[in-house]
Amino acid sequence: MKRIDHEKLLMIPGPTMVSSEVLNAMAYPIIGHRTEEFRTLLEDTVEKMKKVFITEGDVYIITGSGTAVMDMAIANTVDKGDKVLTICNGNFGERFSKIAEVYKGEVIKLEYPWGKGARPEDVKKILEENPDIKVVTVVHNETSTGVRNPIKEIGEVVKDYDALYIVDTISSLGGDYVDVDKFHIDICVTGSQKCLSAPPGISAISISEKAWDVINNTKSKSFYLDIKAYRDRFESKRESPYTPAVSLIYALNKALDRILEEGLENRVKRHERLAKATVAGLETMGIELFAEEWARSITVTSARYPEGIEDGKFRGILSNKYKVIIAGGQGQVSGKIFRIGHMGEAREIHILGTLAAIEMAFKELGYNASGGVEAAKDVLGM
Ligand SMILES: Cc1ncc(COP(=O)(O)O)c(C=O)c1O
Known part of the structure; x- marks a missing residue:
């Protein structure tokens, strides 16, 4: 080679670049994922992740890249024929549309030319015309174009409708201002490898009460990404249902320490x-x-x-x-x-x-x- x-x-x-302190955390010896040591590590990482999301809701750490939690958000909320409003002004907004199509949602796209930001008043207009929209998706920071969408203002609009508000903060959380609860975000997804400054390979998802109401009435279209499996295992045993990337969780935990210290x-x-x-x-x-x-x-x-x-x-x-x-x-x-x-x-x-x-x-x-x-x-x- x-x-x-x-x-x-x-x-x-x-x-992005990862500090040596975080890289070194990946060199800790591997521990069993069904042990008290791992349960303590996972619980602690989840608590820190909640502080960075700024949420009282539930948070899960998933072994898989950012796309895994985008997929999880849709697979657990969208049934065949459900209306999904996807705000698209770049590659990652488009990705939500593609995922929703995989799960046979009826996708309504609110499109802007690449380089332009999404307008809350346009979201409102579509929600008024389609009160049965079940889910609205938006990418906070459209990495493909360098556009920051106004997720706080869009959240102010979506909160007055039944629709769930799903936000991708994969390239903003830990770098730009995100407050999951204040912005009325029902499902927020992020990845380890951008503003959190941890190595790639794991991701996190937050779930609000309103989102649980929908998830509890929706059969997951994915086995690996069934949120209910993560919730049940975490609530009963403080574990994840399948073997997690233990070394990456060590690293994420250290990266979150650095974020909270700063x-x-x-x-x-x-x-x-x-x-x-x-x-x-x-x-x-x-x-x-x-x-x-x-x-x-x-x-x-x-x-x-x-x-x-x-x-x-x-x-x-x-x-x-x-x-x-x-x-x-x-x-x-x-x-x-x-x-x-x-x-x-x-x-x-x-x-x-x-x-x-x-x-x-x-x-x-x-x-x-x-x-x-x-x-x-x-x-x-x-
Ligand atoms: C805004 C945004 N969403 C989603 C993704 C996809 O994440 P991943 O490549 O970790 O699956 C990326 C990756 O660049 C991204 O920047």
């Missing part, structure tokens, strides 16, 4: 600062941002390539010469935009280093970028 270069700066929007508010402020610096740096270089201003993410910044810059060449120089990894576009914006993740463990120096590398790579490809690092430094007060 070709040697893997571990010295690169990982600035993609997930998986404080959720401080953490959001740090992400805001880093996003502002990234935006200032790119704009000073004359680069056009992709997401519209009012709906810009604070965990990932997306920008359009200047005329004549080829995605593969640009990111190739960044990776091979400057050892900085950023992401390209997905789907319909593939080759047209690039995305910088500034979430989790990202700090000021990582932003400055990334902008410096971007400036140099652009210059090498004939686009005269300059002043980006200085502009970011000013924002950061350095």
